[in-house]
Amino acid sequence: MTVHERVDVLVVEDNDSERGSIVETLQSSIHHGNIVAVNDGPEALDFLFSRGNWTDRLGEESPRLVLLDLEMPGEDGFSVLGQIRSLEASEDSLDLIPVVIFTSSHQSDDVRKSYRCGANSYIIKPLSFPDFQAVVETVGQYWITHNRGAN
Amino acid sequence: MTVHERVDVLVVEDNDSERGSIVETLQSSIHHGNIVAVNDGPEALDFLFSRGNWTDRLGEESPRLVLLDLEMPGEDGFSVLGQIRSLEASEDSLDLIPVVIFTSSHQSDDVRKSYRCGANSYIIKPLSFPDFQAVVETVGQYWITHNRGAN
Numbered sequence: 001m002t003v004h005e006r007v008d009v010l011v012v013e014d015n016d017s018e019r020g021s022i023v024e025t026l027q028s029s030i031h032h033g034n035i036v037a038v039n040d041g042p043e044a045l046d047f048l049f050s051r052g053n054w055t056d057r058l059g060e061e062s063p064r065l066v067l068l069d070l071e072m073p074g075e076d077g078f079s080v081l082g083q084i085r086s087l088e089a090s091e092d093s094l095d096l097i098p099v100v101i102f103t104s105s106h107q108s109d110d111v112r113k114s115y116r117c118g119a120n121s122y123i124i125k126p127l128s129f130p131d132f133q134a135v136v137e138t139v140g141q142y143w144i145t146h147n148r149g150a151n
Numbered sequence: 152m153t154v155h156e157r158v159d160v161l162v163v164e165d166n167d168s169e170r171g172s173i174v175e176t177l178q179s180s181i182h183h184g185n186i187v188a189v190n191d192g193p194e195a196l197d198f199l200f201s202r203g204n205w206t207d208r209l210g211e212e213s214p215r216l217v218l219l220d221l222e223m224p225g226e227d228g229f230s231v232l233g234q235i236r237s238l239e240a241s242e243d244s245l246d247l248i249p250v251v252i253f254t255s256s257h258q259s260d261d262v263r264k265s266y267r268c269g270a271n272s273y274i275i276k277p278l279s280f281p282d283f284q285a286v287v288e289t290v291g292q293y294w295i296t297h298n299r300g301a302n
Contacts, residue, residue: 096266112301115247120271122299142293146286148273150263
């Protein structure tokens, strides 16, 4: 990855094995997919806001999609989402970046809270590995190939 | 359609030929798809809010998806979307219903305004008929088969 190549998907997932599968699947299903993965909420926010380890991203375009786990130690998905959506409107429209929740939670309260916090979509992680891969592929293709983002 | 069968997609589109194609494509791509189409914003709101011609829908579940054109005479897509998102939070979470903008507008202002009004996704209508059908099929399958709605 060069610093000038736009990131397609920022994957935020604390489970190492799931994070690996998601990245691998997205890389093979999105043409020339440029995927960045982080394992917690604070690192995700540092990436998006060009802070901490990611200050060299200042001025770079934001990713086309954030694929966000809900349950994570430290700062959960709701908190990350809330901080993105409460940004001031700016030229790069980072506050409007598409965020898809990708979680194992079937709880209606989590679904409602996600949408209320500003999630664009809520996808439940399938239990079987082939289904998991197929859903990740579908999500990547929908949001990268078909959806028009605000930036 | 019986009154108790849940509506999968409410299509809001003023162009007769496009509305026909969308409904036909959705019906064949969603298994047992139950599609309702209306041709303007006021009728869409009457349907969702069980008013006017749709008072017999009172107590029925809201659709799983609203596929919403932007440019329509009378009440445009932004106005319809704004009225949905400004509803009071209720048990059926109608205020959180997934809304996908489906429009021929490539204008960045329209994209940003759509997300700012609370659109979940923004899809540009392809010019060629086969591409148009393929995109409608993708949108239907993503939101009906994969996405978990709040209600």
